[in-house]
Amino acid sequence: MTPQQKFNAYRTIVTKEILRFSRIWIQTVLPPMITTALYFIIFGNLIGSQIGDMEGFRYMEFIIPGLIMMAVITHSYANVVSSFFSSKFQRHIEEMLVSPVPNYIIVLGFVSGGVARGLICGIAVTAVSLIFSPLNIHSLPVMISMIILTAILFSLAGLINAVFAKSFDDISIIPTFVLTPLTYLGGIFYSISMLPGFWQQVSMANPILYMINAFRYGFLGVTDISLWASYGISLGFIAALYGISLWLLRTGKGIRT
Secondary structure, eight states: OOHHHHHHHHHHHHHHHHHHHHTTHHHHTHHHHHHHHHHIIIIIIIIHHHHOOBTTBOHHHHHHHHHHHHHHHHHHHHHHHHHHHHHHHTTOHHHHHHSSSOHHHHHHHHHHHHHHHHHHHHHHHHHHHHHHSOOOOSOHHHHHHHHHHHHHHHHHHHHHHHHHOOSTTGGGHHIIIIIHHHHHTSSSSSOGGGSOHHHHHHHTTOHHHHHHHHHHHHHHSOOSSOHHHHHHHHHHHHHHHHHHHHHHHHHTTTTOO
């Protein structure tokens, strides 16, 4: 395929993915806005008033970056896992695999769709947060780069989950039993400096902790984790998951029967 043909294939997949979730925005974009508003009311206003300041900031300001990142993680993952599994279930992913379109174009197309939904949901949650607290931006490059890297990482993870899933029930197992616990234990509502030494070390094994802390640094300028470690962890996982995704498509594992 020529570069122009590859770009056309990529653009077609991305357009399909964006249209897929934008047509049902009431199901894909509105729910995180409502959920986040409830988090702000319950945790930010009611509980936050009892907790007081966190790392020198009002508790409401402290949890905003984590809630935005939670929306990005959840919806970038959900978009790709549901879309790719639907393509596999309806058996038209096989047509893409036997076409001249390179596997990396297929992966990039689905991942870009997941990133688009994750970022749109992140923007929507940010808009909701402005109702409760003014927006602080300490480092825009860190904020933008980390949210994009996180969306890419979990879009790739969603694709891998979809490849191995054998039913629609299977695509909810990882989000329910792995992704949600790791997200809530990733420092959204607290600083790990509040934990005993042993649990601080346990928390360091959670990759989401690094992403949320780096994103919080972009907002507030405070972090419990080195930025270099956060970027290293994120890029390392992206490289590993991208390689696994290409290998799965090349071998047809979980797709071809």
